Amino acid sequence: MMAEEIKPTATYNEDNIVHLDDREHIRRRPGMYIGKLGDGSHSDDGIYVLIKETIDNCIDEFRMNEGKVVEVSVSAPSAEDNSQRVRVRDYGRGIPLGKMVEAVSILNTGGKYDTKAFKKSVGLNGVGTKAVNALSLEFAVQVWRDGKTRRIVFKQGHLVEDSDIQEHNGPEKRGTLIEFVPDNTKGLFENYRFRDDFIETMMRNYAYLNVGLTLSYNGKKYSSKNGLFDLLTETMTVDPLYPIIHIQGEDIEIALTHTDQTGEEYHSFVNGQHTIQGGTHQAALREAIGRTIKEFYNKNFELSDIRSGVVGAIAINVSEPVFESQTKVKLGSKDMAPEGGLSVNKFVNDFVKQQLDNYLHKHPEVAEVMLQKILESEKERKAIAGVTKIARERAKKIMLNNPKLRDCQVHYNDAKPTKSAKDADDDLREESSIFITEGLSASGSITKSRDVRTQAVFSLRGKPLNSYGLSKSVVYENEEFNCLQAALNIEDGLDELRYNKVIIATDADVDGMHIRLLMLTFFLQFFPDLVKKGHVYILQTPLFRVKNKKEIRYCYSEEERLQAIEDLKPNPEITRFKGLGEISPDEFKGFIGKGIRLDQVCLRKEDAVSDLLGFYMGKNTMERQNFIINNLVVEEDVE
Numbered sequence: 220m221m222a223e224e225i226k227p228t229a230t231y232n233e234d235n236i237v238h239l240d241d242r243e244h245i246r247r248r249p250g251m252y253i254g255k256l257g258d259g260s261h262s263d264d265g266i267y268v269l270i271k272e273t274i275d276n277c278i279d280e281f282r283m284n285e286g287k288v289v290e291v292s293v294s295a296p297s298a299e300d301n302s303q304r305v306r307v308r309d310y311g312r313g314i315p316l317g318k319m320v321e322a323v324s325i326l327n328t329g330g331k332y333d334t335k336a337f338k339k340s341v342g343l344n345g346v347g348t349k350a351v352n353a354l355s356l357e358f359a360v361q362v363w364r365d366g367k368t369r370r371i372v373f374k375q376g377h378l379v380e381d382s383d384i385q386e387h388n389g390p391e392k393r394g395t396l397i398e399f400v401p402d403n404t405k406g407l408f409e410n411y412r413f414r415d416d417f418i419e420t421m422m423r424n425y426a427y428l429n430v431g432l433t434l435s436y437n438g439k440k441y442s443s444k445n446g447l448f449d450l451l452t453e454t455m456t457v458d459p460l461y462p463i464i465h466i467q468g469e470d471i472e473i474a475l476t477h478t479d480q481t482g483e484e485y486h487s488f489v490n491g492q493h494t495i496q497g498g499t500h501q502a503a504l505r506e507a508i509g510r511t512i513k514e515f516y517n518k519n520f521e522l523s524d525i526r527s528g529v530v531g532a533i534a535i536n537v538s539e540p541v542f543e544s545q546t547k548v549k550l551g552s553k554d555m556a557p558e559g560g561l562s563v564n565k566f567v568n569d570f571v572k573q574q575l576d577n578y579l580h581k582h583p584e585v586a587e588v589m590l591q592k593i594l595e596s597e598k599e600r601k602a603i604a605g606v607t608k609i610a611r612e613r614a615k616k617i618m619l620n621n622p623k624l625r626d627c628q629v630h631y632n633d634a635k636p637t638k639s640a641k642d643a644d645d646d647l648r649e650e651s652s653i654f655i656t657e658g659l660s661a662s663g664s665i666t667k668s669r670d671v672r673t674q675a676v677f678s679l680r681g682k683p684l685n686s687y688g689l690s691k692s693v694v695y696e697n698e699e700f701n702c703l704q705a706a707l708n709i710e711d712g713l714d715e716l717r718y719n720k721v722i723i724a725t726d727a728d729v730d731g732m733h734i735r736l737l738m739l740t741f742f743l744q745f746f747p748d749l750v751k752k753g754h755v756y757i758l759q760t761p762l763f764r765v766k767n768k769k770e771i772r773y774c775y776s777e778e779e780r781l782q783a784i785e786d787l788k789p790n791p792e793i794t795r796f797k798g799l800g801e802i803s804p805d806e807f808k809g810f811i812g813k814g815i816r817l818d819q820v821c822l823r824k825e826d827a828v829s830d831l832l833g834f835y836m837g838k839n840t841m842e843r844q845n846f847i848i849n850n851l852v853v854e855e856d857v858e
Contacts, residue, residue, distance in 0.1 A: 241326040242376035245353035249407070252350035254548075255649055258410050261819055262417045262753055263495075263548075263649075266401050266408055269354065271421060272347035273307045273397050278425060278491050280311025281432050286394060289434045291422070293413050302356065302400050303413055310394040313364035316384050319371055323348045323360055324378065348397075352376055354407060355399040363393045375402060416821070421493075423453070428491045428534055447474035447532040450486060455530055456747075456822050461588040466574040470555070473571065475508065475531035477592045481691050483712055484748045486532040489540050489550050495752065497714070498543070498550025503564040504533045507571035512589070514572075515579050520593055523711075527596035535567070603692035610695035623699075624706050625666050625676040627651065631719040632708065647673055652720035653706065654758065654811075655679065656799065657734050665724065667804035669811060675718065677706055682734055686741045687836035694745055709746055713754075721749065722817065724758040726798040739820065740836050750820050759816035760802065764794040773809075775816065 257264025353376035361370040368387040372380035448465040459476035487501040509522035662678035725731035761773035765783035772783040
């Protein structure tokens with residue numbers, strides 16, 4: 220047998236060893252600095268990280284008792300290239316004038332390595348503002364300090380203007396003004412658009428975490444008098460069973476209550492940073508709540524029964540926090556300070572044990588309502604215990620060879636990648652997604668065209684059960700729901716969620732809309748945190764294909780169809796897609812790849828979830844029928 224021929228590899232020599240300067244490294248590897256890029260359609264897109272990194276510096280000034288107002292504005296898209304200008308102004312001490320260029324353009328340069336100048340700040344690595352600079356078409360900084368001012372301007376990270384230090388006698392008060400325009404050139408923030416609601420949520424969170432600070436966004440002011448108490452009051456979409464418990468101490472603040480919903484929901488923050496993926500402090504809070512309440516009642520309650528229905532929030536201040544990525548969405552610190560000694564877990568547990576126990580002793584009426592909620596959760600758990608055990612075993616067997624699930628290779632809860640693989644694998648974990656489809660036809664098209672690394676497919680038999688008003692036993696008794704819960708790995712919360720994006724992919728017809736509503740009802744009933752944390756999406760697919768001999772256009776709306784007909788006249792061919800199964804796998808690849816269109820399912824306080832579900836999914840058939848008749852809009856059929 221002849222030895223297999225070894226093909227030569229690409230040349231590798233001294234010429235392949237290159238050095239990238241700070242600017243070029245950021246622009247080539249933006250994911251290391253701001254997470255994914257995105258176009259602004261999702262709250263975790265990189266353009267919002269640019270704003271956050273800039274505001275974080277203002278917050279750090281406030282936390283040093285320097286400057287109580289932060290002004291933020293975002294311009295309308297320009298007529299020329301749809302770019303938008305962001306303006307962030309604070310009234311703190313201002314960047315030292317002689318080090319302005321270095322502070323905003325050279326990595327690992329900053330004032331927050333010195334804990335005397337900044338205590339318990341968010342930005343500690345000298346990276347954030349430099350990333351904003353390098354990823355902007357234009358980035359300008361002006362500082363007013365000690366009767367002097369200086370303005371510098373960069374273009375795509377290159378310094379192009381420097382006024383040098385000048386005397387200042389004008390009306391402007393001290394502080395820092397940063398203006399930037401995200402770079403919309405190819406490979407960066409192409410076709411981006413800022414969404415006001417995402418930025419407004421960011422402003423509210425900053426206000427909740429910094430009592431006494433006033434922020435304004437495009438003229439609208441945000442402030443908070445009661446911190447996390449206000450956060451829960453203004454964001455809860457279900458009514459609390461008892462008044463919100465709000466306890467505060469040095470470097471820690473906690474608010475919590477119980478609701479009628481199942482599962483748990485938490486908001487967590489470190490040094491004013493919203494840690495949307497939790498971390499050591501959030502895990503410590505969950506543990507402390509369970510243990511403290513169990514000891515208070517001196518009963519052998521299951522911790523899951525105690526925490527069922529809990530809605531809570533925690534904010535702590537940590538010296539030199541360690542986050543699991545530059546985007547700071549999950550705390551990795553185990554100690555409150557770098558020298559160790561007091562662990563985050565012990566700090567949180569000791570505080571909750573003392574303060575929550577004292578509160579319950581002083582407010583027996585709250586303790587009584589809490590006890591009744593725990594007993595109800597215990598009763599429900601025991602009622603479905605037998606069903607749960609059988610269902611879990613069945614789900615395990617099915618998941619090993621689940622014909623309804625076509626899994627992917629990379630999952631959201633995978634172990635953190637090694638440092639050498641960080642550039643690629645961090646993004647892949649974030650992109651991990653599962654499509655929930657109706658029927659084998661639709662799932663077949665997606666399965667054949669998906670990216671097997673990051674995209675899984677779960678096929679429904681047809682219309683799922685209407686779960687409104689049912690107990691959680693339905694999650695285990697219904698084979699389809701049980702398998703979906705197991706696929707997502709969310710039975711015990713979101714800590715081990717397997718897919719970052721849960722995408723409902725249904726036909727754009729009445730039946731498809733109904734299935735979409737049934738799935739949203741299921742998630743809102745039993746796993747509301749999945750929706751509230753921004754993991755649930757609706758897949759947009761084209762309604763029409765308009766083509767002539769030279770060009771094909773896919774249209775997602777009637778307006779796009781009419782425009783395509785006008786552009787491709789005189790007699791383009793028009794195809795109406797009635798279902799996902801009608802779209803070939805080759806075509807589908809373009810709809811779930813780089814150009815995928817997703818609508819994130821968002822909840823607001825005013826949505827009143829219980830009332831909405833009760834009206835649309837309850838047994839008030841005649842009331843709903845009359846509403847539809849009175850509000851029906853009849854449109855002409857599309858030719």
